[in-house]
Amino acid sequence: MFHPEGEVAAAKAAKAKKTVQILSSATSTPVEDVATALGAPLWYQLYMPVRWEGTERLVKRVEDAGCPVLVWTVDTLGGRNLETAERFRRIDMRQCTSCHATAHGGRTPDELPMFKGIEGGMNPATANWDLVDRLKKLTKMKLMLKGVVTGEEARMAQQRGVDGVIISNHGGRATEDGRATIEDLGEVIDEVGSRYPVFVDGGFRRGTEVFKALALGARAVGIGRPYVWAMSAFGQEGVERVLDIMRAELQLTMRECGTQNLKEITRSFVLKNGERISEPRV
Ligand SMILES: Cc1cc2nc3c(=O)[nH]c(=O)nc-3n(C[C@H](O)[C@H](O)[C@H](O)COP(=O)(O)O)c2cc1C
16 A cells, blocks of 8 residues: 555565564565565464455465464454544545556455455454464464453463464554553563563554563564555665664663663663552563
């Protein structure tokens, strides 16, 4: 939607800057081609097909492409109400594709490369924890759940043998209640312990904010819109620049706090409502 090179530009930038890329199921470039452009293990974000045979097919394809981690997005299973996006809905209904070439080329979701041949749609509203077990049996890939926002959910994922969680509200596009995901970090880490991989995304715009998430116990921070905006303007180069800026800001904050490596970034560097926060259980 944002650049003709799309996911391949993101992959080349991620390769240049040694960053993990998690490829969306809605990619306009097939997983195999993005994996080649990245030249390193590509993580894959799953929108689960409603029909199980579709899931089997898709997961096998992703596994065959060499992906080591499957990230199942669970925050859109119940549908969503995109009020903000609705307010920005365009009123000029001329077809953009009649003047501008896009990678999507006006394709509908079921014409996207990862959804081709898969019938019945995505995101089964009846999904439950048994599907986690089924998915784990189906694949050797590590499994993460994306879209967890409470300690309770994270604990249930951990107990089911899920390998890690990404705290996310889909950039405010799943639950749009104004609560920031960084607010959820403390509760989640306290519930699952500091050894369990917990990532976070949503609203991270500066290295200082990445520092705070790491301090609260996140293992990694994801970005969505910052790289997409950069790509819209400058393609691969823009994505590289965004990664450079965030890394430089993180480094600067680390220097100012006297933390020489990521391990040294602990909760002692952040205050919540002016109060110190205790370290998480191990
Ligand atoms: C335009 C757009 C499309 C997105 N598409 C997907 C998607 O296909 N799958 C998914 O798991 N998340 C999707 N997300 C959510 C992102 O993966 C991520 O959680 C979010 O953008 C992080 O917040 P940030 O944009 O503030 O960094 C999308 C977000 C945006 C803004």
